[in-house]
Amino acid sequence: MAKCRKGEVFVETLNAHGVDKIFINPGFETIEFMSEVAATRVAGKKSPQMVLCLDESVAAAAAYGNFMVTGNMQVIMVHSEIGSLQLGGNLQNLQWGRVPAVILAADQEIETGRTLWNGQPFDQASIVRNSVKYDRRVTDNDTDLHEVLTEAFRIANTDPKGPVYVSFPLWYLGGEQEKPSSYAVEATEPLPPVDMAALEKMAEILLTAKYPMLVSGNAGRHVENVPALVELAEMLAMPTLTGYSWMNFPTNHPLCLGIEQIGGGRKMDAGYDEADVILAIDYDEPYVNNAPPPKADAKLLQIDYDPLTQGRKLYRRGADIFIKADARDVIPALTKLLKAKITAEKQAEIDTRFNKIAEFNETARQRWFADAINQSGDTPVSPDYLCNCINQLIDSDTIVINHTLSHCASVTEQIVREKPGTWFGCPSGAIGWAPGAALGAASATDKTVVAVMTDGGFMWGCPSATLWTAANYKYPFLAVICNNRGYGAVRDVQIDTMNAAFPAPGDAFFDEDVVDFAPDYAAISQGAGAFGRTIKDPGELLPALKEALAAVRSGKPAVLDVWLPRTR
Numbered sequence: 001m002a003k004c005r006k007g008e009v010f011v012e013t014l015n016a017h018g019v020d021k022i023f024i025n026p027g028f029e030t031i032e033f034m035s036e037v038a039a040t041r042v043a044g045k046k047s048p049q050m051v052l053c054l055d056e057s058v059a060a061a062a063a064y065g066n067f068m069v070t071g072n073m074q075v076i077m078v079h080s081e082i083g084s085l086q087l088g089g090n091l092q093n094l095q096w097g098r099v100p101a102v103i104l105a106a107d108q109e110i111e112t113g114r115t116l117w118n119g120q121p122f123d124q125a126s127i128v129r130n131s132v133k134y135d136r137r138v139t140d141n142d143t144d145l146h147e148v149l150t151e152a153f154r155i156a157n158t159d160p161k162g163p164v165y166v167s168f169p170l171w172y173l174g175g176e177q178e179k180p181s182s183y184a185v186e187a188t189e190p191l192p193p194v195d196m197a198a199l200e201k202m203a204e205i206l207l208t209a210k211y212p213m214l215v216s217g218n219a220g221r222h223v224e225n226v227p228a229l230v231e232l233a234e235m236l237a238m239p240t241l242t243g244y245s246w247m248n249f250p251t252n253h254p255l256c257l258g259i260e261q262i263g264g265g266r267k268m269d270a271g272y273d274e275a276d277v278i279l280a281i282d283y284d285e286p287y288v289n290n291a292p293p294p295k296a297d298a299k300l301l302q303i304d305y306d307p308l309t310q311g312r313k314l315y316r317r318g319a320d321i322f323i324k325a326d327a328r329d330v331i332p333a334l335t336k337l338l339k340a341k342i343t344a345e346k347q348a349e350i351d352t353r354f355n356k357i358a359e360f361n362e363t364a365r366q367r368w369f370a371d372a373i374n375q376s377g378d379t380p381v382s383p384d385y386l387c388n389c390i391n392q393l394i395d396s397d398t399i400v401i402n403h404t405l406s407h408c409a410s411v412t413e414q415i416v417r418e419k420p421g422t423w424f425g426c427p428s429g430a431i432g433w434a435p436g437a438a439l440g441a442a443s444a445t446d447k448t449v450v451a452v453m454t455d456g457g458f459m460w461g462c463p464s465a466t467l468w469t470a471a472n473y474k475y476p477f478l479a480v481i482c483n484n485r486g487y488g489a490v491r492d493v494q495i496d497t498m499n500a501a502f503p504a505p506g507d508a509f510f511d512e513d514v515v516d517f518a519p520d521y522a523a524i525s526q527g528a529g530a531f532g533r534t535i536k537d538p539g540e541l542l543p544a545l546k547e548a549l550a551a552v553r554s555g556k557p558a559v560l561d562v563w564l565p566r567t568r
Contacts, residue, residue, distance in 0.1 A: 003178060004177065004178075005175075006172070006173050006175050007036025007173060010036065011037060011040055011047050012183045013149045013183055014047075014149075015046050015183070016183040016184070017153045019072065019074070020049065020070075021049050021050075021443060021444075022050050023051050023063045023066075023440070024051065024052060024053065025052075025053050025054065025058075025079060025083055027078075027106060029106035029173070030077055032174030033077075037050055048075070051469065052469065053465065053466075054465035054469065055466075056076075056079075056083045056087050057086060057087055057088045057090045057461075058435075058436040058439070058465050059078065060087050060088075060090035060103075061093065061432070061433050061435070061436025061466075062439045062440035062469075063075075063101050063440060064097055064436070065436065065437035065440025065443070065444075066444045067099045068246075069441050069444035071221065073101070073102070074100065077105070078105050079106070081107075084103075084165075088432070091103075091131045091132075091163065092131045092428050092430055093428040093430050094163040095133075095162055095163060096284070096287055096428035098284075099163060100156040100157040100161040100163075101162075101163040102152045102163075102164055103163055103164065103166070104167075104168070105166075105167050106167065106172075107167035107168060107170075108170055109122045109124060124167055131163070132163045132165045133162040133163070133164060134155045134156070135167075136166050137167050138166060138168040138172060143177050144178070145172075146180040150186050152166050153186070154186045154188055158189055159191065159305035160305055191324060191326045192325065193329075194329050195325070199333060203334060205301065206238075206279065206301070206338065207338065209236075209299075211276050211277075212236055212238045212275065213241070213275035213278050213279070214278075214279050215278060216240070216242060216243060216282055217242075217245055217248065217282060217283040217285075217427070218245060218283070218284060220246035220420055220421075221282075226247065226248060226250075226420040228331040229281070230249065230250065230253065232331055232335045233253075233255050234255065234354075235350075237255065237350045237353040237357060238255065239255055239271045239357050240253070240255050241257045241258065241260055242256065243259075244259060244426075245286075245426070246425075247420055247421060247424075250417070250418040251412075251417050252416050252418060254354070257361065258412055258413060259417075259425075260412075261291075262289070272291055272293065272294050272298075273292065275294060276297070278298055279301045280303070280304070282303070282305070283304070284309040285309050287427055288405070288429060293315055294315055300315060300321075301321050302314050302319035302322045303323045304323075304327075307324070368413045368414060369388065372388035376538060379538060380565050381536070381538045381541060382538070383407040385538060386480070387407075387452070388414045389541055390450065390452070390545065391416055392542075394448065395448070396418055396419055397447050397448070398422060398447060399423075399441055399445065399447050400423050400424070400451075401424050401434055401438050401441060401450070401452070401477075402415075402423070403425060403431055403434040403437075403453050403454070404452055404453060405454060406482070407454075410482075411452050415452075430460075431453075432459075433457070434451045434453035434458075435466040435479060436466055438479060442476055442477045443473065448478070450477070450478045451478065451480065452482065455484065455521070456487070463479075463525065464524060467557050468528050468529060470529075471530060471556065476551070476552045476555050476557045477557055478557075478558045478560070479557070479558070481521055481559065482562065483521070483561050483563050483564060485518045530556065530557040531547075531556055531558035532559045532561070533548065533559075533561070535560060548560050
């Protein structure tokens with residue numbers, strides 16, 4: 001058999017799997033591979049682009065953002081044990097976001113005999129094992145890199161998708177192997193056909209419900225599911241809650257209850273207090289759940305590729321009927337069944353329900369928008385007014401990335417999204433996600449990308465590293481910082497706890513002189529090659545947003561640090 005370089009096998013395998021970018025924080029063990037990629041690109045041949053990220057957590061978040069826009073397989077390369085540790089909370093974000101990513105790292109301890117404190121062999125993959133669906137330690141006996149990578153890609157891309165981790169000996173990528181006879185992609189296991197008997201039962205339950213409700217969290221990852229969900233919801237006049245992570249349902253539709261909220265905010269009941277039947281389609285409960293549980297006697301109907309939402313039963317009790325199927329198949333099938341069963345009498349009932357829900361939702365939306373305009377002169381800037389201004393200036397194709405907690409309600413209620421692929425949120429708990437996710441999204445599109453984030457999320461998102469990559473690679477985005485200049489997500493709960501536990505109000509953990517200090521995020525951004533500006537006066541907000549968006553559209557990342565009221 002003919003021999004070839006492992007670097008060549010690497011490049012061709014990634015090409016076959018549709019990988020167009022590798023988000024990398026390199027080490028000396030990747031030099032051979034990087035040289036192979038560079039030589040291939042210089043020769044004018046197809047090869048993924050290497051995107052240099054100055055922190056591994058940024059690489060992970062950027063891969064997430066790229067996947068949101070493209071749906072492509074992702075590859076992340078990090079430096080051995082240290083780089084694996086540095087992935088941090090964004091590794092869990094990949095897991096909860098069901099992002100098909102292959103994480104590659106050298107394993108320097110394969111041949112050293114290093115042991116742990118208890119005498120057990122050192123296990124580098126234990127760093128990531130709780131947050132990946134598969135890990136493999138390659139040895140020199142694994143002579144076919146194509147086989148190793150193809151297996152990893154297949155597992156990562158099989159529903160429920162998720163990250164996988166492959167570690168390899170220090171100089172493994174620089175060697176040779178037998179040339180593969182083919183770079184064919186290994187097919188993932190298809191989902192089963194729709195169980196029509198179970199679907200018939202679902203249809204009957206939905207038809208007899210007085211207040212059926214629809215929730216979907218991930219169906220919008222396939223754009224064709226969005227109009228299909230609208231048709232299904234309209235068929236029965238089902239109030240619909242669209243999940244936090246994807247754009248599943250137009251937020252200005254008469255049946256839309258809004259985008260699921262996490263963390264602080266208005267804490268919408270979102271229909272759970274009335275629903276007697278809940279139809280959950282591709283729905284994972286978020287890491288930080290803000291909604292009350294469904295009524296104890298509400299029937300739960302679930303259509304998904306996994307009966308468990310991140311290892312948990314739906315609403316902690318599980319579905320009454322579960323169908324494992326592809327939503328792209330099952331939504332039209334259910335709609336067709338329902339259409340055939342609806343009588344004139346039932347249609348009249350559905351029409352009445354539609355009108356009632358539409359009136360309720362429209363009244364709520366108009367109240368939200370009016371509140372925002374009425375707060376236009378508030379100092380510090382009102383979070384409702386900030387998000388209303390963003391909504392005024394962006395177009396329907398703009399991609400909005402949201403990772404807020406205390407101000408989640410303002411973002412989800414004031415910013416209207418109608419098109420698939422124009423809204424993304426992080427379902428997990430590591431809030432340093434948004435800057436890198438915006439970078440990754442911008443790397444995959446010419447559309448405007450606007451990321452709304454907490455001040456902590458900006459700080460923990462490695463802003464200098466993220467903006468450096470965005471500026472150097474011309475991947476521009478606008479980061480809008482909701483800056484309450486305090487540890488709001490924890491502070492308010494602590495104050496409530498202290499007030500309840502002690503006779504006098506307490507603020508024991510936080511030293512006001514320390515917490516009130518706010519870094520100059522605009523200056524940090526400017527130093528990393530971005531447009532940066534701090535806004536304290538509401539009268540400056542709209543002009544500053546226009547200026548920042550103009551910078552982004554000219555190819556430059558931008559940051560607006562907007563001072564909002566302290567949450568307490």
